[in-house]
Amino acid sequence: MYDLTAAELIQRLVFALAIGLLIGLERGWRARAEEPGERTAGLRTYGLAALLGGVWGAIARQFADHGGAIALGVAFVIYAAAMTVFRYRETMRDQTFGATSIVALMLSFALGAYSVVGEETAAAAGAVATASILALKESLHEQIARMTWAELRSGLVLLVMSFIFLPALPDKAIDRWGAINPYELWLMTVLIAAVSFAGYVAVKLIGYRRGVAVAGLAGGLASSTAATAAMSRLAHERPEAIEVLAAGAIFANAVMGPRVLAILTVVNPGFGLRLAAPLISMALVYLIAGGVLMRRHGPAREEAENPLGMTNPLDLPAVLKFGALLAVVMILAKVATNLAGSPGAYALGLISGIADVDAMSLAMARHGAAEIGVAPAALAVLLAILSNTLAKSVMAWMMGGRSMGLRFAATSALAMAAGGAALFLVPAIDGL
Secondary structure (H helix, E strand, C coil), X not given: CCCCXXXXXXXXXXXXXXXXXXXXXXXXXXXXXXXXXXXXCCHHHHHHHHHHHHHHHHHHHHCHHHCHHXXXXXXXXXXXXXXXXXXXXXXXXXXXXXXXXXXXXXXXXXXXXXXXXXXXXXXXXXXXXXXXXXXXXXXXXXXXXXXXXXXXXXXXXXXXXXXXXXXXXXCCCCCCCCCCCHHHHHHHHXXXXXXXXXXXXXXXXXXXXXXXXXXXXXXXXXXXXXXXXHHHHHHHHCHHHHHHHHHHXXXXXXXXXXXXXXXXXXXXXXXXXXHHHHHHHHHHHHHHHXXXXXXXXXXXXXXXXXXXXXXXXXXXHHHHHHHHHHXXXXXXXXXXXXXXXXXXXXXXXXXXXXXXXXHHXXXXXXXXXXXXXXXXXXXXXXHHHHHHHHHHHHHHHHHHCHHHHHHHHHHHHHHHHHHHHHHHHCCCCCCC
């Protein structure tokens, strides 16, 4: 007895046809310049291939106890062999090589069959992924060509350490203070590296083709300190563009608050919620000030050479250095909060923030909120951001000159004031 009604079977076969048409749409568009009969498969062939897979899936489902799965496998092999022959003839005629079309045809049949014998939603997701990968051919090839061996190697090493070594790390504290959990420490280290790498990639993709503002925002995602230094250095060389370059540095720091908020929300959602108001307030002040400076400068003069010489944040030594810094801050935060309570956390925030904000933020999210309370821990994070901002203000003044330093410092002072006011004036949510 068949386990699907006629209506359910028709619905699944329609799904199968839609899957083939979706993949065939991309394939047909690429071959649109060829005459009918000059290509192995087009829109109709892909649609019919997926529908054929769906029909064979229905047969296999009906005769599941009588070798239906074997019949489906044999049908797939015969189908794949026939398509391979046609594709071979096409490549011989064109004197080209390529297996993408064969794989796409095989996927059409397989996904069509799975939409009947399995989950049609999952099959549809597979079709969308297939069509997307096919459509991104030029973009993917371009990015691979632009990728350096060091970037590829760093990414592979991190993947090995994350998916092979990470599960083997002990998921418990190993130090006398209960601050260092190797599993959580490495997980948080990789999280920071991944977020920074997203900004690094954005800078490489965007560069200065779309202006200083966009490059500043992308650079801030990777490292607001590096972006501020780069803009300040260029401001010293191009004083006539001081306002737009100051705006670029300010835009880079506008990303700092949302970046920290996103990381904290992943590690400790309740703690991130308590810091949402001050971090968003600071970001808004930076954005408004950057927009004002950019408007005063004028869009016609926004273009500049790319000064963002950022290093790859997935480089293994850089990741290990941050991991070591995070471990040290974790231990110091635990000791400081145990011995001195909130004042100890505040002092540590001011000191550690000079070098890095992420480590202190993670330490407070991981231990501080439970040790001294959410509100004091949130203030410790803001003090780390204040310390970091002061350090960047000094750097902007020294590297970019008085005009650059004044613009950046004045904006930062307003942003810090807005963040502090939001922390104390915006009521806590759900008792946080």
